[in-house]
Amino acid sequence: MDQNVIDIQKIGKTYRIGTQEVNALLSVDLQINKGEYVALMGPSGSGKSTLMNILGCLDTPSRGSYKLNGTDVSNMSDNELAEIRNKEIGFIFQTFNLLARNTSLDNVALPLVYAGISKKERSEKAAKALASVGLGDRMEHKPNELSGGQRQRVAIARALVNQPAIILADEPTGNLDTKTSHEIMDLLEEIHQKGNTVIIVTHEEDIAKRAKRIVRLRDGLIESDSEQ
Numbered sequence: 498m499d500q501n502v503i504d505i506q507k508i509g510k511t512y513r514i515g516t517q518e519v520n521a522l523l524s525v526d527l528q529i530n531k532g533e534y535v536a537l538m539g540p541s542g543s544g545k546s547t548l549m550n551i552l553g554c555l556d557t558p559s560r561g562s563y564k565l566n567g568t569d570v571s572n573m574s575d576n577e578l579a580e581i582r583n584k585e586i587g588f589i590f591q592t593f594n595l596l597a598r599n600t601s602l603d604n605v606a607l608p609l610v611y612a613g614i615s616k617k618e619r620s621e622k623a624a625k626a627l628a629s630v631g632l633g634d635r636m637e638h639k640p641n642e643l644s645g646g647q648r649q650r651v652a653i654a655r656a657l658v659n660q661p662a663i664i665l666a667d668e669p670t671g672n673l674d675t676k677t678s679h680e681i682m683d684l685l686e687e688i689h690q691k692g693n694t695v696i697i698v699t700h701e702e703d704i705a706k707r708a709k710r711i712v713r714l715r716d717g718l719i720e721s722d723s724e725q
């Protein structure tokens with residue numbers, strides 16, 4: 498069985514801005530196996546955000562192929578991509594992206610609503626995910642009643658609740674103080690050790706060093722790809 502969760506071949510992305518064409522990605526080959534822990538790094542304008550959006554099925558490439566869990570997602574429609582995203586990808590964002598009026602439990606259960614799962618099962622799965630990130634006692638709290646670190650834990654629980662193929666974390670510690678950042682990175686390490694494929698996008702060396710492999714981008718190309 499193919500162990501590649503992600504198989505990207507010669508991916509390029511060109512944006513039109515007015516009459517200009519901007520090549521955000523030139524030609525990128527990247528394979529990530531099930532259970533890997535990878536950091537994507539690169540300076541501003543290197544193409545790492547574009548690559549993350551393609552990996553996360555938030556955007557499609559202009560050329561090349563992308564297989565996610567054996568399915569070619571390169572030319573899918575927006576609706577097809579949304580379905581794949583909800584099933585296969587758990588997102589963790591720098592800004593948490595939680596719904597302010599909803600409890601932690603409802604925030605975590607949200608991906609399951611889209612998946613058409615019954616209310617009872619949604620609550621059970623969301624409660625389990627919150628307990629797994631140490632927030633079993635905060636299920637009825639709303640985001641404004643939680644600290645930054647707790648909010649990011651809610652976001653991580655939401656990313657885990659569908660048991661996705663990959664966890665994609667975009668600058669997951671960008672809005673947190675040093676101590677809380679370490680706690681969140683410890684949690685991501687635990688999630689990886691349980692067998693999850695984790696990809697973090699970061700510009701911070703110390704955060705990237707927590708991963709087992711660092712892929713560095715520059716000017717729309719992979720500059721280096723090293724295990725550590």
